[in-house]
Amino acid sequence: MQHEEPERSAASIIEFCRFARDNGLPIGVQQTLDAVEVAKTIGAADREELALALRAALTSSKEEWDWFNELFEIFWSASQRTQESTSEESKEARFSTHRPQASSRATLAQSANEATSADREGKDVSGASAQQRLQTVDLSDVPGDDLAALEQISARLFRKMSLRLSRRHRIQNVADHVDVRRTIRRSIPRGGDPIDLAFHGKKPRKQLLVIFLDVSGSMNSYSLFLVRFAYALQKYFRNVHTFLFSTNVVEISDLLRNRDLSVALRGLSGRAAGWAGGTKIGESLKEFNLRRGGKLLSRNTVFIILSDGWDTGEPAALAAELRKIRRRVQKLIWLNPLLGLEEYAPVTRGMSAALPHVNVFAAAHNLQSLLALERYL
Amino acid sequence: MTASPKAPDDKGITDVDNLAQRFERLGYITDRGLATAVYLVTKLRKPLLIEGQAGLGKTEVAKTLAAMLGTRLIRLQCYDGLDVNSAVYEWNYQKQLLAIKIEEKTEQTVEEKEKHIFGREFLLERPLLQSILAEDASPVLLIDEIDRADEAFEAFLLELLSDFQITVPEMGTIKAKYVPYVILTSNRTRELSDALKRRCFYHWIDYPSFEKEMKIVRARLPGIAEQLNEQVVSFVHAVRQLDLIKPPGVTETLDCAQSAMTLGKQRLDVQAVEETLGCVVKSQEDSAKLKAAGIEKMLS
Numbered sequence: 001m002q003h004e005e006p007e008r009s010a011a012s013i014i015e016f017c018r019f020a021r022d023n024g025l026p027i028g029v030q031q032t033l034d035a036v037e038v039a040k041t042i043g044a045a046d047r048e049e050l051a052l053a054l055r056a057a058l059t060s061s062k063e064e065w066d067w068f069n070e071l072f073e074i075f076w077s078a079s080q081r082t083q084e085s086t087s088e089e090s091k092e093a094r095f096s097t098h099r100p101q102a103s104s105r106a107t108l109a110q111s112a113n114e115a116t117s118a119d120r121e122g123k124d125v126s127g128a129s130a131q132q133r134l135q136t137v138d139l140s141d142v143p144g145d146d147l148a149a150l151e152q153i154s155a156r157l158f159r160k161m162s163l164r165l166s167r168r169h170r171i172q173n174v175a176d177h178v179d180v181r182r183t184i185r186r187s188i189p190r191g192g193d194p195i196d197l198a199f200h201g202k203k204p205r206k207q208l209l210v211i212f213l214d215v216s217g218s219m220n221s222y223s224l225f226l227v228r229f230a231y232a233l234q235k236y237f238r239n240v241h242t243f244l245f246s247t248n249v250v251e252i253s254d255l256l257r258n259r260d261l262s263v264a265l266r267g268l269s270g271r272a273a274g275w276a277g278g279t280k281i282g283e284s285l286k287e288f289n290l291r292r293g294g295k296l297l298s299r300n301t302v303f304i305i306l307s308d309g310w311d312t313g314e315p316a317a318l319a320a321e322l323r324k325i326r327r328r329v330q331k332l333i334w335l336n337p338l339l340g341l342e343e344y345a346p347v348t349r350g351m352s353a354a355l356p357h358v359n360v361f362a363a364a365h366n367l368q369s370l371l372a373l374e375r376y377l
Numbered sequence: 378m379t380a381s382p383k384a385p386d387d388k389g390i391t392d393v394d395n396l397a398q399r400f401e402r403l404g405y406i407t408d409r410g411l412a413t414a415v416y417l418v419t420k421l422r423k424p425l426l427i428e429g430q431a432g433l434g435k436t437e438v439a440k441t442l443a444a445m446l447g448t449r450l451i452r453l454q455c456y457d458g459l460d461v462n463s464a465v466y467e468w469n470y471q472k473q474l475l476a477i478k479i480e481e482k483t484e485q486t487v488e489e490k491e492k493h494i495f496g497r498e499f500l501l502e503r504p505l506l507q508s509i510l511a512e513d514a515s516p517v518l519l520i521d522e523i524d525r526a527d528e529a530f531e532a533f534l535l536e537l538l539s540d541f542q543i544t545v546p547e548m549g550t551i552k553a554k555y556v557p558y559v560i561l562t563s564n565r566t567r568e569l570s571d572a573l574k575r576r577c578f579y580h581w582i583d584y585p586s587f588e589k590e591m592k593i594v595r596a597r598l599p600g601i602a603e604q605l606n607e608q609v610v611s612f613v614h615a616v617r618q619l620d621l622i623k624p625p626g627v628t629e630t631l632d633c634a635q636s637a638m639t640l641g642k643q644r645l646d647v648q649a650v651e652e653t654l655g656c657v658v659k660s661q662e663d664s665a666k667l668k669a670a671g672i673e674k675m676l677s
Contacts, residue, residue: 031575034423041420042393042413049393052413060574062428062565065581193474257568291622291662 010036013054020058020071027058034058047076063258135368138340139225154225154367155261158232161374207300207330208239209377212288214307216246216279222337222364224265226306229370231256231264241296244268245284251292278312281350285321297328302377306335306364309351318350322357333360333376340365390419396445405434405441406585406593414580415442424538424559426523426574429582432626435562439519442558449516451557453504455526461533465543467501495547509541509553518557523573524566531570538576585627587614593627594634601634608645608676609634613657615675621663632656647672 017032027035038057042049051072059065134150182198190196211230213223223244230242234256241253255267285305289297297303303325311318326332334354338344340363346355355361360376363369390396396419397412407415415438418425427435443450453464473494480490502510508518520534537543541553561577563569585593590610594601613630625633636653637645650657650672658664 028575037421038417041417045393048409049413052410053417055410056414056417056425056578056580060426060571060577060579061568062581065579193478195471195474197470 010039013039016054016072016075017058019075020068023071024067025058025064025071031058051076063263135371136366138365139222139337139367150367151228154228154370155232157367157371158229161371162232164374207302207377208296208298209233209241210296210301210303210329211240211242212285212303212305212307213242213244214246214279214281214305215244216310219279219306219308219337223306225367225370226335226364227252227256227265227268228261231261241292243288245279245281245288247278247280247284249284249287249291279307279310280313281307281309281311281354282313282315282318282321285318285325289321289324293324293328297325299328299330301329302331302333303329304333304335304373306337308336308338309346309348309354311350315349315353319353319357322354326357326359331359331376332357333362333373334358335362335364335373337363337365339363340369390416392416399445400441401596403441403444404596405437406589406596408589411438411580411582414578417578418442418558418560419446422556422558424561424577425580426561426563426569426577427580427582428563428565430584430624430626431564432628433582433584434627435582436519436521439517439560439562442560443517446514446517446558448514449511450519451504451508451516452519452521455520455522455524455530457525457527459526459530461530463503464505464530464533465503466506466545467503468495469499469501473499497548500545500548505537506543506551508557509543509551511553511555511557513555515555516557518559520559520561522564523561524563524569528570531573535570535573535576584617584624587611590614590627590630594631597631598634598638601638602643604644605637605642606634609637612645612650612676616657616667619666619670621658621666623659623663625657629657645676647676650676 013036014032017027017035021027034057035054038053039050042053045053051069054072055065055068059068134146134153137146137150179198183194183196186196186198187194211226213219213226213230215223227242230240234240234242234253240256241251242256243249243251243253252264252268255264258264258267322332336344336346336351339361346352346361362373362376364373390399393409393412393416396416397407397409400407400412400415414425417423419442427438429435439452440450476494476499477490480493483490485493500506504518508516523531523534538559541556542550544550559577587610590613591606594606594610609630613625613633617624633653633656636656637649640649640652642649654664654667658667
């Protein structure tokens, strides 16, 4: 086992940690130290043992867990080949074949990839007037050079909005404390001793957000932006559940829980693949009501649906499902990007059937309109 | 790493394989990854976060660890709205008031009375405080389903896991004599805070392989016929391929096997499955889906 020793040395562990950090695992100084200590603790074990021990110390989610296995393989097998520290080029070359490929079938992933890679290269946004312009540009029609800038601004603004919203909730959380007046009243039948304590109101229950996005045809680019919106809210509003629908419904809340937005967006194409044909809003809502409605629709739920209202199903069915939802939730918000058009009036069968059951009917065609949602949440 | 005045007592666990064997003797089949993680917990006293779907044996790890070390298991079940009072301590107000009334006529000074009122006999010790008050050996502290508690609680927990001391204003600061082994479990219904995750070792529990699951059934139900075991496990594996809302975990496999044994079945046929359907699927929709997929087909 002598030839295993150099691998276990503190220096090589540290280098591995640096390699892992450069390739996506968030490993700080403390964790590097932990990793060295862990390696020392398991002593002269075989390579598999070392991998398992380092994995326990350096990862903290399922995704990082999986990714770690690949990184470890690449790093240590490369280092076995050369005696001194490995060449960066050989590592990088092998690496490109292992890194999860972006599938580019659905439009969702396509534009997502372009946007986020451009975002990484993009410079700071210039000037207030550019910002103004970008806030009002229609989301289905963003010129290529503006895409990265729009990404940046929207990420920043959504983040601020989410913080404001979550802070609002925290302030409203009145702590349980003794209501002295009522306690004294209750002590009267007890001979003056405050045996029965009375408390101030319970903590208000947290708000739950359900976002239902139409991803058929022309709705795609609007929905993509709303996914970013959902992603930002997701981080600060614990209870956000996001669904995509067209002919079927699929939940993407778990994807959005990823720390990295681009990874989340890549995963979307896999989820929503193979959907063709007309939109079935009513049916999708029905499926949602059946499967998830029980748990998710409650008095503190805000239900947001983004769709242009073009339904190939029965308008009566759509109305019925919306009525079910409206009865149970705090607020039902319908976002329609067509409201951004001046001449639009909701006269299609689907939209007009839906309208009476909706609390708030608002536009969602550009960044400005999305930010305006804050007052409804 | 932690401020522990006593040296850790690891009851002679020599290496990872040794630990795995001891777990197996207690009826818990581990894989090398989990055994390694638990081994590191016993040696380095860092907490362990176990994530995974429901019913895969996350809670069992803590129970088995406590049994292996011959020490107490203290369990804190988390839920939405769990606060410090329910988790750490609370004063027994009623008892205190009665004690005051009783002591009214005695000769003691006010200071003495106050000291008595705020003594340990009037303190309701909840799990977290219990875990640091252990008198003779390090207990195992299981914090179950931490993802159901909120961020405020996580922040408090983080502090506790760093110092292992709790301040009761009327009594002073209580430091742990024996630092507990801490295991946290999560069903991943939400993302935990980074700080908490970085504080712990991490293990992801996945559905077991065919052989492993059969081994688990054999360990938990010693009398089971091999053929029945194989059929049950293969059936559950097939059910997991369906897109159920609640896929069956290992708990469900064991339930199904046990039910079949109790009903005196030697093999798993369509009738047996229908009779024990509630063991494997847990809702109307899932039951319908299973039937639609064809029980007959999945048993072959």
